[in-house]
Amino acid sequence: MSFLKDKRILIVGVANKFSIAAGIAESMHSQGANIILSYQSDRLKKKVEQVGRNINCEAYIECDVSNDESIANLINEVDSKWGYLDGLVHAVGFAPANELEGDFTEVATREGFKIAHDISVFSFTALAKASRKLMKDRNAALLTLSYLGAVRTLPNYNVMGVAKAGLESTTRYLANSLGKENIRVNAISAGPVKTLAASGIKSFRKMLSYNASRAPLMRNITTEEVGNAAAFLCSDLASGITGEILYVDAGFNITAMGDLSEVD
């Protein structure tokens, strides 16, 4: 089955082969999509091209989502190459490293809040604004990536949790705004995955074990599993779904209490 046959999809957020966006690109390619990848800066270009080679990537375009001109240039280039767009994936998140370790009240700063929200939240709206005319009235879909820290607290995620809450709300506001143009907007809330953005996070390995030990499926998820859900949400199979946050987390979020054998 090729449920994305001939769809044209722009993916923002591949850094290397471990990226969630790389898993999404692969699944979408297997379902017949044509793909353009953007990359943040020259520093990542080679790695992104390595990912692109396996998926027949049609173009590589630089885009720093903190810069409106850079976003306008990305969408202009997509317009000249394709003329329209059926899907856009936003898999971008960033907060300054010093905000992601320690007590929330202690480490939170105005500047860190501003950067986290600009790059992790507003960029989704900015990309939607810029690509709207290319997506209008063709059953197109926008997709972003969230995390459980949006709705529950956990150690160290701090301002990124606040930003993900804003991102999930943005998903609903964009869905409501763009529904009249038949553009759907959804998010996937993925379980933890060891990516570049997760490297250097204190106790990330412990978090993976914690999640695996408490998730109904008793394991962590793969970027391929996120990719398959992403391919579905951006396809016509999901034509009735918009403004939704879909958990791809081996079921971790649904449990409040697990195995009682480890307590008195």
Ligand code: NAD
């Ligand atoms: P990743 O490091 O592979 O991807 C993050 C991407 O953000 C990179 O490609 C980076 O270049 C891009 N980026 C950061 N600042 C940018 C800017 N100014 N302009 C353009 N691009 C910029 O890590 P990932 O884990 O695949 O992250 C992708 C998304 O998935 C993020 O939104 C992240 O919050 C989310 N997510 C990750 C996990 C996890 O455990 N890894 C879980 C749930 C959700």
Ligand code: 0WE
């Ligand atoms: O959304 C994310 C990653 C977010 C992230 C990671 C970094 C590391 C390097 C945003 N900005 C930066 N900035 C850096 O300088 N995840 C869901 C993965 C993640 O990150 C955590 C987690 C989890 C899970 C950080 C602390 C606690 C848990």
